[in-house]
Amino acid sequence: MGYVAVSGGEDAIRRSRELVDYFRLRGESSPIEVKQIREQQRLAVDKVMGEGALYAPDIAALALKQAEGDSVEASFIVRAYRATQPRRYISKPVDTTDMQVIRRISGAFQDIPGGQILGPTRDYTLRLIDFSLLEETGASVQTFLSKLGIDPSGVGDSAPFAKVVDLLRAEGLLEEVESNEGAPSDITRENLPFPLPRSAKLQTLARGETGAMMALAYSSIRGYGDIHPYLGELRIGTVPLYLPHPDGVQTVYAGRVLVTEAEIIAQYAEGEKGCTPKLTLGYGFCFGHNELKALSMGILDRCMRSRAPVKAPAEDEEFVLTHIDGVEASGFVAHWKLPHYVTFQSTLDRLRKSQRMGE
Amino acid sequence: MRAVLDLEAFVKKPGYHFAFLDENTKREIRRKILKAVAIPGYQVPFASPELPIARGWGTGGLQVTMSIIGPADVLKVIDQGCDGGVNAVNIRDFLQTTTGVQTTINTAEATIVQTRHRIPEQPMRRDQILVFQVPIPEPLRFVEPSMAKTREMHAEMDYSRMWVFLYENIVKWGEITIGARYPSMVNRRYLIDPSPIPRWDVPKLNQSDTLHLFGAGREKRIYAVPPYTLVEPLEFDDHRFRVEDFTDCRCIRCGSSSTYMNEILQAGSGAKMYVCSDSSHCDQLKAARRRNEDG
Numbered sequence: 215m216g217y218v219a220v221s222g223g224e225d226a227i228r229r230s231r232e233l234v235d236y237f238r239l240r241g242e243s244s245p246i247e248v249k250q251i252r253e254q255q256r257l258a259v260d261k262v263m264g265e266g267a268l269y270a271p272d273i274a275a276l277a278l279k280q281a282e283g284d285s286v287e288a289s290f291i292v293r294a295y296r297a298t299q300p301r302r303y304i305s306k307p308v309d310t311t312d313m314q315v316i317r318r319i320s321g322a323f324q325d326i327p328g329g330q331i332l333g334p335t336r337d338y339t340l341r342l343i344d345f346s347l348l349e350e351t352g353a354s355v356q357t358f359l360s361k362l363g364i365d366p367s368g369v370g371d372s373a374p375f376a377k378v379v380d381l382l383r384a385e386g387l388l389e390e391v392e393s394n395e396g397a398p399s400d401i402t403r404e405n406l407p408f409p410l411p412r413s414a415k416l417q418t419l420a421r422g423e424t425g426a427m428m429a430l431a432y433s434s435i436r437g438y439g440d441i442h443p444y445l446g447e448l449r450i451g452t453v454p455l456y457l458p459h460p461d462g463v464q465t466v467y468a469g470r471v472l473v474t475e476a477e478i479i480a481q482y483a484e485g486e487k488g489c490t491p492k493l494t495l496g497y498g499f500c501f502g503h504n505e506l507k508a509l510s511m512g513i514l515d516r517c518m519r520s521r522a523p524v525k526a527p528a529e530d531e532e533f534v535l536t537h538i539d540g541v542e543a544s545g546f547v548a549h550w551k552l553p554h555y556v557t558f559q560s561t562l563d564r565l566r567k568s569q570r571m572g573e
Numbered sequence: 574m575r576a577v578l579d580l581e582a583f584v585k586k587p588g589y590h591f592a593f594l595d596e597n598t599k600r601e602i603r604r605k606i607l608k609a610v611a612i613p614g615y616q617v618p619f620a621s622p623e624l625p626i627a628r629g630w631g632t633g634g635l636q637v638t639m640s641i642i643g644p645a646d647v648l649k650v651i652d653q654g655c656d657g658g659v660n661a662v663n664i665r666d667f668l669q670t671t672t673g674v675q676t677t678i679n680t681a682e683a684t685i686v687q688t689r690h691r692i693p694e695q696p697m698r699r700d701q702i703l704v705f706q707v708p709i710p711e712p713l714r715f716v717e718p719s720m721a722k723t724r725e726m727h728a729e730m731d732y733s734r735m736w737v738f739l740y741e742n743i744v745k746w747g748e749i750t751i752g753a754r755y756p757s758m759v760n761r762r763y764l765i766d767p768s769p770i771p772r773w774d775v776p777k778l779n780q781s782d783t784l785h786l787f788g789a790g791r792e793k794r795i796y797a798v799p800p801y802t803l804v805e806p807l808e809f810d811d812h813r814f815r816v817e818d819f820t821d822c823r824c825i826r827c828g829s830s831s832t833y834m835n836e837i838l839q840a841g842s843g844a845k846m847y848v849c850s851d852s853s854h855c856d857q858l859k860a861a862r863r864r865n866e867d868g
Contacts, residue, residue, distance in 0.1 A: 223657045223658060223659045223661070223662035224662050224666070226659065227659055227662055227663060227666075290623070290627065291625075293623045294623045294624060294625040296623070297622035297623040297624070298595070300595075402620065402622060403620050404620055405618035405619055405620055405621065405793040406618075407618070407720070407721065407724060408719075408720060408721040409721070532719055532720060532721055536720075541623060541627075541628060542628045542629075542791045544627070544628075545627035545628030545629040545630060545632075545791060546628055546629035546708070546791055547629075548627060548629070548630075549627070549628075549629035549630055549708070552630065552652070552660050552689075553652065553653050553658055553660075554653075554690070554769075555653050555835045555850065556653045556654065556690045556691055556753065556769075556770075556771055556833070556835065556850050557690060557752060557753040557754075557769045557771065559771065559817065559833075559834070559835050559836060559850075560752030560753040560771040560772060560773075560817055561752040561753070562752075562836070563752060563817040563818060564748060564749075564750050564751070564752045567747075567748050567818070568746045568747055568748045568750065571746070571747030571748055572747060
């Protein structure tokens with residue numbers, strides 16, 4: 215008889231867990247070290263830290279190993295771990311002019327004070343399969359590194375850079391955004407109604423899924439919406455993080471985190487009566503080196519502040535913010551794998567009834 | 574002096590808190606549950622932290638259960654009415670390892686029943702709690718996708734668009750096409766989505782002896798139907814609410830003709846057969862029938 219769902223579930227689940235490891239290991243190659251993933255799958259680790267909303271490179275790398283490289287699954291594992299951690303402090307706001315940059319470019323200005331710094335980018339490489347990587351060995355890596363002559367400590371080689379958008383601001387060309395003073399909301403502790411305060415919006419974007427954000431940002435710049443963005447500045451590097459000292463006066467240095475920041479300049483704010491037209495800013499910021507995400511976030515931040523009477527999908531705050539979370543979206547899309555016998559039976563009942571009515 | 578219960582002693586998995594969640598998170602959820610009970614049918618927002626189980630796979634129901642469960646509770650978990658469904662097994666295992674509570678498949682023995690898509694056939698008592706896993710807590714989602722707008726509609730008790738939706742259904746299809754998650758009015762004030770239970774189960778919510786708690790994890794909402802509360806599925810004077818029709822259907826296991834049944838197709842012949850969706854109740858009916866036959 216076909217009715218087997220009543221029992222056997224426990225054994226099937228246990229065996230299925232074993233099979234997950236079997237499929238990961240059956241090739242019998244030497245196990246990947248977490249350190250290798252952290253260093254050589256750097257961008258995957260950064261994506262998982264951003265979407266998992268936890269700055270912890272080793273844990274993100276471990277999650278990638280566990281998830282066989284699936285970044286959505288790895289981010290989910292990190293997020294679930296994060297939810298068990300206590301929140302002890304709220305850091306002081308980060309000042310990105312203090313960033314020790316590894317890369318810094320502007321698409322809006324040819325020459326920026328401090329200069330454009332290309333840094334590590336694939337933007338100007340040909341996307342050809344590099345067959346020489348098949349031959350990579352420990353010795354070839356050592357030869358490459360010693361020839362390059364880079365000081366691996368990376369300390370002391372970049373002076374603070376002024377922000378490109380500050381030049382526009384000084385000239386009065388940039389519309390000021392609402393003040394963000396006061397305690398920020400915490401979307402992990404409180405579920406707020408729409409429209410969200412700006413801090414909650416930015417938090418939701420900062421842990422959104424890169425692909426989902428890219429698709430929505432793309433829809434806007436392609437034509438569903440009227441945002442015409444320029445890249446004011448994209449900078450990647452480490453910033454110092456400070457915590458408030460319990461004495462309320464001093465601060466405590468907590469370490470440095472690698473971040474990506476994008477400042478998107480969009481054309482005139484839609485004219486409100488009596489206002490001079492100004493440029494407006496969209497802000498993108500995320501953990502690690504993830505340029506597509508920071509750019510998409512900057513575009514979406516700007517889109518969602520559109521005052522257009524008819525909103526395109528990317529301009530609808532609730533639409534954007536409720537659909538970009540990778541953990542929520544993947545879970546619900548995947549839940550259709552669960553049995554729906556009861557509800558489907560109910561649907562069949564309605565359908566048959568309707569068909570009989572039509573006869 | 575107050576006796577302090579050492580909850581950690583009941584956890585089988587070292588390194589995890591009793592019922593997984595930390596006490597602050599549980600306290601927040603219990604406060605939200607109390608509010609939900611005080612305002613029957615009102616959707617109370619809550620923070621809903623991530624769990625090691627995927628969103629949409631029962632995280633709302635889990636958080637409610639984790640917040641109310643104690644070491645003396647007896648737990649039953651069902652999916653589609655069945656205790657052996659893989660997701661029910663997984664959830665029960667997670668709750669059992671982090672609490673050490675006794676579990677059961679017998680509805681009458683349980684103090685807490687966590688369910689997906691069904692209310693047990695056996696009527697529940699006042700000393701039991703039924704916890705629902707809810708995918709979409711918003712009944713108005715059928716007619717309005719924006720939460721900002723549905724919030725206003727609930728505040729103003731403006732359900733006109735839902736009534737028009739049902740009316741147009743009848744005009745277009747001759748029947749209301751909503752199968753499960755049938756919109757129902759609670760305490761003559763709030764419209765709820767009773768979770769995707771079949772219409773068969775909706776009348777059981779009305780003036781029930783049991784507390785019903787609904788948890789939607791991904792959507793971050795908790796709501797409740799307290800005991801002895803009026804629950805009325807939306808219906809018109811000339812078009813009454815109707816449950817699923819199982820006329821001439823008999824369960825091939827227990828022979829019941831008065832329970833909610835799933836259709837199964839026999840391998841090979843493709844013949845259509847029926848079997849109870851509530852597996853534990855079906856087992857009991859089957860055992861009773863055997864006793865009668867033997868006796």
